[in-house]
Amino acid sequence: MGSHCESSVKIPPIKFTKLFINGNFVDSISGKTFDTIDPRTGEVITKVSLGDKEDVDLAVNAARHAFDYGPWPRMSGSERGRMMMKLADLIEENVEEIAALDAVNGGKLFTLCKAIDIPGAARTLRYYAGAADKIHGTVLKMSKGLQGYTLREPIGVVGSIIPWNFPTTMFFMKAAPALAAGCTLVVKPAEQTPLSALYYAHLAKLAGIPDGVLNVVNGFGETAGAAISAHMDIDKVTFTGSTEVGRKIMAAAAASNLKPVSLELGGKSPLLIFDDADIDQAADIAFRGMFYNKGEICVASSRVYVQEGIYEKLVKKLVEKAKATVVGDPFDPQVNQGPQTDKKQFEKILSYIEHGKREGATLLTGGKHVGQKGYYIEPTIFTDVNEDMIITKEEIFGPVMSLMKFKTMEEAIKRANNTTYGLASGIITKNLNVANTVSRSIRAGVVWINCYTAFDVDCPYGGYKMSGFGRDFGLDALNQYLQIKSVVTPIHDSPW
Numbered sequence: 001m002g003s004h005c006e007s008s009v010k011i012p013p014i015k016f017t018k019l020f021i022n023g024n025f026v027d028s029i030s031g032k033t034f035d036t037i038d039p040r041t042g043e044v045i046t047k048v049s050l051g052d053k054e055d056v057d058l059a060v061n062a063a064r065h066a067f068d069y070g071p072w073p074r075m076s077g078s079e080r081g082r083m084m085m086k087l088a089d090l091i092e093e094n095v096e097e098i099a100a101l102d103a104v105n106g107g108k109l110f111t112l113c114k115a116i117d118i119p120g121a122a123r124t125l126r127y128y129a130g131a132a133d134k135i136h137g138t139v140l141k142m143s144k145g146l147q148g149y150t151l152r153e154p155i156g157v158v159g160s161i162i163p164w165n166f167p168t169t170m171f172f173m174k175a176a177p178a179l180a181a182g183c184t185l186v187v188k189p190a191e192q193t194p195l196s197a198l199y200y201a202h203l204a205k206l207a208g209i210p211d212g213v214l215n216v217v218n219g220f221g222e223t224a225g226a227a228i229s230a231h232m233d234i235d236k237v238t239f240t241g242s243t244e245v246g247r248k249i250m251a252a253a254a255a256s257n258l259k260p261v262s263l264e265l266g267g268k269s270p271l272l273i274f275d276d277a278d279i280d281q282a283a284d285i286a287f288r289g290m291f292y293n294k295g296e297i298c299v300a301s302s303r304v305y306v307q308e309g310i311y312e313k314l315v316k317k318l319v320e321k322a323k324a325t326v327v328g329d330p331f332d333p334q335v336n337q338g339p340q341t342d343k344k345q346f347e348k349i350l351s352y353i354e355h356g357k358r359e360g361a362t363l364l365t366g367g368k369h370v371g372q373k374g375y376y377i378e379p380t381i382f383t384d385v386n387e388d389m390i391i392t393k394e395e396i397f398g399p400v401m402s403l404m405k406f407k408t409m410e411e412a413i414k415r416a417n418n419t420t421y422g423l424a425s426g427i428i429t430k431n432l433n434v435a436n437t438v439s440r441s442i443r444a445g446v447v448w449i450n451c452y453t454a455f456d457v458d459c460p461y462g463g464y465k466m467s468g469f470g471r472d473f474g475l476d477a478l479n480q481y482l483q484i485k486s487v488v489t490p491i492h493d494s495p496w
């Protein structure tokens with residue numbers, strides 16, 4: 001495990017730090033700010049306006065007005081799509097600057113933000129922009145002398161509460177389908193990573209998206225976030241984050257105006273590697289599945305089950321990969337793994353590692369923090385673990401893998417399903433029958449066969465069980481921001 005700390009990329013000046021309400025950057029009503037931190041050092045990058053309930057109210061009023069009276073839901077879908085395409089272009093024109101914001105704010109690898117996250121946002125916008133003029137209902141030939149049709153109407157004002165691990169992807173995963181549907185939004189980015197969201201608000205204005213349609217309120221979960229989930233004038237909440245907060249959001253939605261919610265929560269996803277797998281390919285998939293984005297990824301393959309015939313060889317390869325990982329400054333192109341996003345997360349991961357050791361698991365490699373400052377942790381692999389251990393049951397959300405051995409497919413399926421979560425899963429095998437049987441037997445929203453974290457905007461994605469409900473991405477996500485109205489009329493004297 002090397003560490004490397006030289007960066008040639010200059011961090012751009014931070015241009016946007018206020019709340020974005022009704023098309024303007026404004027101070028919070030209280031005038032308060034909070035520090036946003038660089039996880040490479042633990043030092044303050046800048047101060048950002050701190051939104052609270054009153055600021056959420058202002059943003060909701062703006063979004064409500066834009067929805068009830070403004071042009072956005074009333075214009076043609078192709079016109080909405082045109083502005084979303086323009087926003088996609090503007091994102092691509094500013095890719096370097098935005099990538100630097102996500103890297104400095106979230107400890108994410110600059111090169112990957114530039115190559116994947118930010119272009120992915122443009123692609124997501126274009127996908128839903130293309131769908132915006134294809135939203136239509138059906139004609140119903142009803143019985144009893146009636147004729148009907150359905151309208152698919154935008155659901156209204158959407159509250160979007162998002163986490164810090166993929167600030168850009170999460171922003172557009174929710175905002176793009178909501179905008180295409182004709183909804184207006186109040187977005188609350190995670191308090192750890194507000195910077196790129198504010199940049200997107202600025203670009204949305206440049207793209208011509210009308211004032212009030214896309215509002216951004218920075219702030220903490222218990223205040224700004226809670227105000228969104230309890231708001232009487234928000235028509236839907238979409239959330240990605242922890243299961244614990246998902247419960248609170250659902251309870252607040254039920255206790256207020258019964259707004260529908262969609263929840264994308266945590267995971268403890270199994271990856272099953274069978275004896276016939278190519279060992280090098282399997283090791284690549286398993287390693288990347290777990291350690292991509294320093295393990296801060298809800299679909300992480302944190303439980304890896306390896307069939308006994310290849311177990312020893314695969315363990316050796318995974319340990320070699322962990323040892324070869326360069327942990328360091330996410331702006332340095334030679335670095336493979338940046339710092340964890342914040343101090344709380346950093347401490348939580350280290351405490352899980354200690355817990356794993358106390359529970360009797362064998363620490364094969366890693367386990368320690370790296371360097372004197374910043375939130376760096378070595379890629380960590382445990383073996384001699386079982387499904388009863390805390391480190392195998394709970395989402396760690398950091399670079400910690402549990403490796404387990406299995407004998408038969410039936411055993412592997414049973415153990416893979418022995419979890420309260422059901423977000424993602426993976427299978428590595430050349431045997432089509434095994435792949436098909438396992439994919440039908442696993443209770444999870446995604447099954448990746450001979451690949452992992454293979455996301456694309458056209459593939460719906462979301463959880464089973466306590467990993468939540470509702471789907472992001474794909475046309476299924478668009479449906480979450482639409483509701484169906486049936487229109488019925490009598491039809492007299494028709495011979496048909």
Ligand code: NAD
Nearest residue numbers: 162163189190220221225226241242245265266298395397
């Ligand atoms: P979190 O669930 O607390 O935060 C996610 C978002 O919810 C943030 O915007 C936060 O401000 C907001 N929030 C927090 N409390 C709220 C409340 N009472 N009402 C409304 N909104 C609220 O996540 P975290 O504390 O940052 O991380 C804790 C754990 O959550 C992680 O260790 C990980 O296991 C999990 N997590 C999962 C994902 C995912 O992609 N599924 C992302 C981030 C974190």
